[in-house]
Amino acid sequence: MIITIFGPPGSGKGTQSILLIAKYNLQLISIGDLLRNIISSGSELGKKIKNTVESGNLIQDEVICELLRSQLACVDDNFLLDGFPRNLNQAHFLTQVLRERYNKDVDIVIELQLDGEVAIKRLKDRLVCLDCKSVYSASSFKSGNNFVCTKCKSTRLERRVDDSDLSAINKRMSEYHIQIKDLREYYKDKLLTINANLSVVQVKQEIENKISCNLV
Numbered sequence: 001m002i003i004t005i006f007g008p009p010g011s012g013k014g015t016q017s018i019l020l021i022a023k024y025n026l027q028l029i030s031i032g033d034l035l036r037n038i039i040s041s042g043s044e045l046g047k048k049i050k051n052t053v054e055s056g057n058l059i060q061d062e063v064i065c066e067l068l069r070s071q072l073a074c075v076d077d078n079f080l081l082d083g084f085p086r087n088l089n090q091a092h093f094l095t096q097v098l099r100e101r102y103n104k105d106v107d108i109v110i111e112l113q114l115d116g117e118v119a120i121k122r123l124k125d126r127l128v129c130l131d132c133k134s135v136y137s138a139s140s141f142k143s144g145n146n147f148v149c150t151k152c153k154s155t156r157l158e159r160r161v162d163d164s165d166l167s168a169i170n171k172r173m174s175e176y177h178i179q180i181k182d183l184r185e186y187y188k189d190k191l192l193t194i195n196a197n198l199s200v201v202q203v204k205q206e207i208e209n210k211i212s213c214n215l216v
């Protein structure tokens with residue numbers, strides 16, 4: 001099964017992706033995490049894309065499409081894509097590369113829908129474990145306690161650079177809302193629309209319910 005997940009920043013794509021890959025036994029390709037790893041590696045590519053990612057802009061399609069192609073070499077046709085495609089050009093590329101490689105297309109497209117104010121609130125509160133990439137809300141830690149990752153025990157919990165800057169947040173939001181219109185239309189036959197304003201567990205349940213209706 002091939003799933004791709006869309007949602008504005010803060011909609012819980014990363015969190016729900018982790019839950020979905022465990023439930024359906026899929027491999028995960030998270031473009032955002034890959035880009036952040038490339039940046040922290042300090043490679044030439046990392047230096048080139050750092051400012052673009054941190055200011056909330058999209059990386060050029062050619063770079064992202066090549067990155068995706070290289071990731072597909074490591075998976076069979078059971079995976080979840082988080083962060084790809086982000087525009088119609090990338091969607092056409094995905095259709096083509098999946099046809100060449102697996103002779104099939106994406107099976108399910110999940111769109112997480114979130115109110116703007118909720119998104120901003122969540123992003124301001126979001127902490128990410130630099131070691132295992134788990135996501136937390138700063139407000140969920142008791143005051144006075146240190147931030148410690150409950151999964152890997154790392155104390156390296158930080159805000160993402162692009163979450164710390166309101167103009168980067170706004171840029172990502174507005175770009176998302178422009179591009180999602182075309183993507184919705186392109187994938188209208190496989191689209192599952194989910195209310196992402198609810199709790200993690202409720203959103204997970206709604207996704208699973210809609211996937212199981214879709215699979216019968």
Ligand code: ADP
Pocket residue numbers: 007008009010031032033035052053054056057058059060064082083084085086090162172
């Ligand atoms: P969010 O959805 O919260 O903005 P992601 O972690 O998915 O965060 O992506 C972070 C950044 O990585 C984006 O703002 C953009 O700069 C870059 N990026 C991720 N996916 C793509 C893509 N498919 N095309 C171009 N740039 C991308």
